[in-house]
Amino acid sequence: MVQLSPVRERVGAQPATVTVEVAGAERWAAAVHASGQRSTPFHDHDWLVLTAGLTGTQFTPLVVVADGVDVGVVPWLERRRGPVATVNALPFPYAGPLVPPALTLPTLHALRRRARRSGVLRYEFGFSPTADLGPADLAGSGMDVRIDGTFLLDTSQGVEALTAALSSSCRRSLRKDEKDGVLVQEATDGRTLDAVLQAAFGSRGLELGYADGFPVSPAEWAATGVAVHWMVAVKDGVELGSLFTVASAEMAHVWVGGVLPEHRTSRANVTLYWDAIRWASERGVPTIDLVGIPDEGIRRFKTQFGGSVHEYPRLSATAPGLDGTRALLGRLRGVLARG
Secondary structure: OOOEOOHHHOOOOOOOOEEEEEOOHHHHHHHHHHOOOOOOHHHOHHHHHHHHHHHOOEEEEEEEEEOOEEEEEEEEEEEEEOOEEEEOOOOOOOOOOEOOHHHHHHHHHHHHHHHHHHOOOEEEEEOOOOOOOOHHHHOOOOOEEEEEEEEEEEHHHOHHHHHHHOOHHHHHHHHHHHHHOOEEEEOOOOHHHHHHHHHHHHHOOOOOOOOOOOOOOHHHHHOOOOEEEEEEEEEOOEEEEEEEEEEOOOOEEEEEEEEOHHHOOOOHHHHHHHHHHHHHHHOOOOEEEOOOOOOHHHHHHHHOOOOEEEEEEEEEEEOOOHHHHHHHHHHHHHHHHHO
16 A cells, blocks of 8 residues: 655655656555645646647656655656657646655656656656746756746636626626627537647647647546536637636646637637636636736736736756757658658
8 A cells, every 4th residue: 555644744854765656547646635736637647648649648657755655746748759759848738746845856856867767858847836936946956947927816706706806808808799699608529629729839830739639529538537618609600719628626727729810809719718717616616727928918818807927937958969869860851751
């Protein structure tokens, strides 16, 4: 039987040894609880199994062990292309250690040892915006640290208080959408969401990061056990956009989606986001994360819903010679193409 210890009793002293071990689903779930941290859907075992298949990666569930006691987990999603292996180069956030803060650095050192043993040339680890970690906490990790931001809303205050916190322009947009007959309803397939993402990533010159078959059906997402709110905005039978929100008992995340380029002059994006916020509040989830502030336009858009900006760290490391290896592979592909 796996020994578990209350986290609060362990964080005051540095453990003699921190290691990571491959574990099954039951032990993983127990270690998530033992971490004492807010869990996210991005740390749910079955969710990670499904998304690994959709990102062309292999999921290895790692449990963090301190002095023989399970104290947390780390998602390890590895992709190998020829001799090049990368870990957690993913199109979704927060794939990193879920451990007590005092064990963060020893855990990162254990992960770096695993990466070296496995021949991984690049690896990335993200933390939730509720992890309360900054650059000073990660000094000595041996990894590059980048600070990103996101908006968090307190959905425990109820829909009435959330409505009062909306900007006046946001309330006007919601009223206009209602007057214009814009409806929000459950998605039955992924065509609109896929089109939204292809347009959004393509406009930034980025790869989508998902394999063929994304997104899968609503039933397949629901089978993971993670709460899913996948909606489309519809007017006169035409789908204007789609938004996909996921939630654990402690936190909801507006994961992916938006409005199709040809409908950006509509206010459907406001209606979709407000629907997600209401959904989280009404199901008793205390916090919703609007996930990311990639540019100033999106910052202005998300500001209208209230909430506050929270920063979170993303770590990465690249082995020496990776760029040279990639260049060599490119030249080899060119030679093979010429025959």
